[in-house]
Amino acid sequence: MSMPIEAFASQNCSIARTLSVLGERWTMLVLRELSLGNTRFDEVQRELGVATNILSARLTTLVDEGIAERHRYSEHPERYEYRLTQKGWDLQPILLGFLRWGDRYTAGRRGAPLETVHADCGHAFHMVPTCSHCGGEIKPSTTRVRPGPGATREQRERGRPRNAALPA
Numbered sequence: 001m002s003m004p005i006e007a008f009a010s011q012n013c014s015i016a017r018t019l020s021v022l023g024e025r026w027t028m029l030v031l032r033e034l035s036l037g038n039t040r041f042d043e044v045q046r047e048l049g050v051a052t053n054i055l056s057a058r059l060t061t062l063v064d065e066g067i068a069e070r071h072r073y074s075e076h077p078e079r080y081e082y083r084l085t086q087k088g089w090d091l092q093p094i095l096l097g098f099l100r101w102g103d104r105y106t107a108g109r110r111g112a113p114l115e116t117v118h119a120d121c122g123h124a125f126h127m128v129p130t131c132s133h134c135g136g137e138i139k140p141s142t143t144r145v146r147p148g149p150g151a152t153r154e155q156r157e158r159g160r161p162r163n164a165a166l167p168a
Contacts, residue, residue, distance in 0.1 A: 012152055021065050022091075026050050028098065030058045031084075031091055034068060039081040062088070096127035 009020035022028065026048065033044045045055050059082055062068040067088040070080045084091075096116065103112040103126065115124040129138040136142070147156045 012150070012155065021061065021067075024058060024061070026054055026058050027061070028095070030055065030062065031067075031088070032095060034062075034082055034084050034088065035092060035095060039083055040073070041080065041082070044082075067091070093127065093129075097129070100127045 005020045005023050007020075008016040008023065011017065022031075029048055029050075030044060033047050038044050038047055041052075041055065041059070044050075044059075045052060048055070050058075059068065059070075062082070063070050065087075066085055068082045068084055070082055073079055073081050099114070099116065107113065116126070117123065118125045130136060131138060147159070
C-alpha cells in the first residue's frame with residue numbers, strides 16, 4: 001500500500017503537507033514523465049529505469065491523492081495509462097521551477113538538456129514567479145511571511161522569524 005509521508009502530513013505547514021504527498025524520491029520524476037506525455041506504465045518505467053514496484057507505489061499515491069487518474073487503454077491484456085488531473089497540472093509551476101534551478105546550477109557547460117517553449121509566442125522561456133495581485137516579479141528580497149487564516153494560536157503568538165539576509 002502506498003501512503004503519504006506521515007511525519008510531514010500532520011504539520012500545520014503547507015510545504016510539509018505537500019512534501020507528505022510529493023516528497024518520495026521518484027514522485028517528481030514520475031510527474032515529469034506524465035506531463036511530457038509518457039502516460040503508460042511501461043513508458044514511464046523505461047524512461048526512468050525505476051523498479052516496477054516503486055513505480056506502482058508512486059502512481060498509486062498520485063491516483064489516491066487525485067493528482068492523476070487511471071484510464072484503461074487495453075482489455076486483453078488489461079493495461080492502464082495515467083493522466084494528470086487539474087490538480088496534477090497545477091504542479092507544473094513546481095516542475096518548471098525545478099527545471100530552472102537545475103538548468104542554472106546543474107546543467108554544466110553544455111547547457112540545459114531541455115528547453116521549455118511558450119506555445120503562444122514560440123520562444124523558449126524560464127520560470128519567473130510573479131505576484132498574483134500586481135504582476136511584479138517575486139524575489140527573495142521582495143517577500144515576507146505573516147500568519148494566514150489557517151495559523152494556529154501558537155503560530156500567531158510566536159510569529160515568524162525574520163527573514164535572514166536575503167539576496168536582492
